[in-house]
Amino acid sequence: MAQSDIPRLELESVIGFSGKVHGGMISHPDGVHILYPLGACIVVREVGNPKSSDFLYGHNDAITCLAVSPSGRYIASGQSTHAGFQADVCVFDFEERRLIHRMLLHKEKVQSLAFSPDEAFLASIGGVDDKTVVLWDVETGRPLCGAPAHHTETFTVKFFNNNSLKLMTGGEGSLRVWTVDLDSRKMNPIDINMGNMRRQITSIAIEATDKYAYCGTPSGDVICCQLENANVFKMQGPQQKLTGGVKALILNTTGDVVVGSGSGEVKVLSKINLTVQSEAKVRGGVSSIALVGPHYMVGTCTSNMYFINGGNFRSELRMTCHSEAVNDIVFPAGFSAVFASCSGSDIRVWNALKCSELLRIEIPDRSCNCLQFTRDGSMIVSGWSDGKLRAFGPQSGKLVFSINDAHIPESGKRGRAGSKIGVTSITTSASGEFIITGGSDGLVRVWRLNGSSCTLESSMKEHKAAVNALVVSDDDTECVSASDDGTCIVWDLTRFIRRNILYSQTYFRAVEYYVDESQLLTTGSDKSITYWDSVDCNAIREVPGSTTGELNALSISPDGAFIATGGNDRILKVWDYDTGDCVGVGLAHSLSITKVRVAPDCQKIVSVGEEGAIMIWKTDNISVSGLQ
Secondary structure, eight states, X not given: OOGGGSOBOOEEEEEOOOTTSTTOOEEOTTSSEEEEEETTEEEEEETTEEXXXXXXXXXXXXXXXXXXXXXXXXXXXXXXXXXXSEEEEEEEETTTTEEEXXXXXXXXXXXEEEEOTTSSEEEEEEOTTTOEEEEEETTTOOEEEEEXXXXXXXXXXXXXXXXXXXXXXXXXXXXXXXEEETTTTEEEEXXXXXXXXXXXXXXXXXXXXXXXXXXXXXXXXXXXXXXXXXXXXXXXXXXXXXXXXXXXXXXXXXXXXXXXXXTSEEEEEOXXXXXXXXXXXXXXXXXXXXXXXXXXEEEETTSEEEEXXXXXXXXXXXXXXXXXXXEEEEOOTTOOSXXXXXXTTEEEEEETTTXXXXXXXXXXXXXXXXXXXXXXXXXXXXXXXXXXXXXEOTTTOOEEEXXXXXXXXXXXXXXXXXXXXXXXXXXXXXXXXXXXXXXTTSEEEEEEEETTEEEEEEEEEOOSSOEEEEEEOTTSSEEEXXXXXXXXXXXXXXXXXXXXXXXXXSOEEEEEEOTTSSEEEEEETTOEEEEEETXXXXXXXXXXXXXXXXXXXXXXXXXXXXXXXXXXXOEXXXXXXXXXXXXXXXXXXXXXEEEEEEOTTSSEEEEEXXXXXXXXXXXXXXXXXXXX
């Protein structure tokens, strides 16, 4: 079956926001919705209602810029891609939530987009390898004209508010006004006279009458230019520059300038003299500001989303999510309403129904590689890049115990570039008496839980590279470890010796027991899903899991009917366990999928990726032989 014929999985909800995209969060003119990028998809949701999300698909790589037309009819987005390839510009119909144009001209990256006031044209700016400005016909999706934007990199483009044939661009030492000549299909630039001042322009806002333009700079000041009959510098401010530079800039309903800085400052500057009128502080560098009526939504590079009241200018955290690659995700045994994830220096516990954060645990300057709930749900045990094993209370977040040197990072014994160090995998026994860990040192260690403490029971050394995954049998008599050295070892947990071993020309990334433990399933760098007999460890079946990317994650549904996998091809795939056929695909991740988990009730699948997204997929339309 061709991939286009395979049913698409429906996204139930998403936890995530690509906060590092400059100007990525925008408000829709209807005053009800906000839009923001998440990996390769655009999230459309109502202000104050994170569960009311729709998704716009069209890109195959990370979205880099976003724009909405003045009436809100069209949404445009640009993406990045690999060197030498063309980067897509996509135009969507907002009401119908569908892609209407895919436009290709720019190389490697689309830097910025803007609609004309009459919505007839769309202007786009290419990245550092492109450096062109292109004018597109929105109705046909065809380019009308274009020109080199500047000999240096250009970062932003804006149309005038009352003239669809005039626009501005700003970049590295450049600030230009362009006039479009449709008859000759040319764009003619005029440089704004800045005198001896040299600035990098990263954002532009043009006031309603087109007399003045306000420009944000990494220097921390705002430049005001007079456009009407002059095109000259007028003033700059505020007197005390913003720390970390101006990263976002818009005009509010009164025409005053609202700016956000790289240090988390949000300030309202007077349109008359650029003095500070109001200010607030948020966590993380500000990357975007959206005007919602008299109020503001602020996005930060740490992927936090704040609401700032336009009256008292107080900030309130509305949404938070991971801003780095998510390394692991896990449900408590038999409980689908809550799950935990780890990324960078923090562990977070989420309400799966409301998609809200319940708990956050942070260990600065360390990276959490893996985590697991104990079977009774009383602790979250986690493995860290400093080699420590740490356990926390799942409600309080308090440290229960910490084991130093649980695994010593040995960088010389890593099986592949970029692999994790320290404690790299973790699982717990069915009885709740043991924790089993694997590390980048190749060791598999068994730890006995004694209330709120933990002691080493045994250390088993046969792997020659990092241990990526562990699974324990239901009777706690054996466990299986998957490693980068091309082996999966079955360990006897009563005598702590090797019981069996299976070999393959692959980096094993994941291993799971089938529900009746008659078989083992593995995935890895060979891009295949392999079924093994759990007794003699012989391969029974090999299913091609991907044609383009390694498989990093595998999860078997608790009823044994289907398998979910994900990997470097960025596609979540669901497989019929009995037939080995692909019965569903999920397309939304823009970077590699790192982990996949089927919920204990089989009603949802959760996938996480390197872009920091947590995607929750419905399983309603999955049709497998085991469920018929």
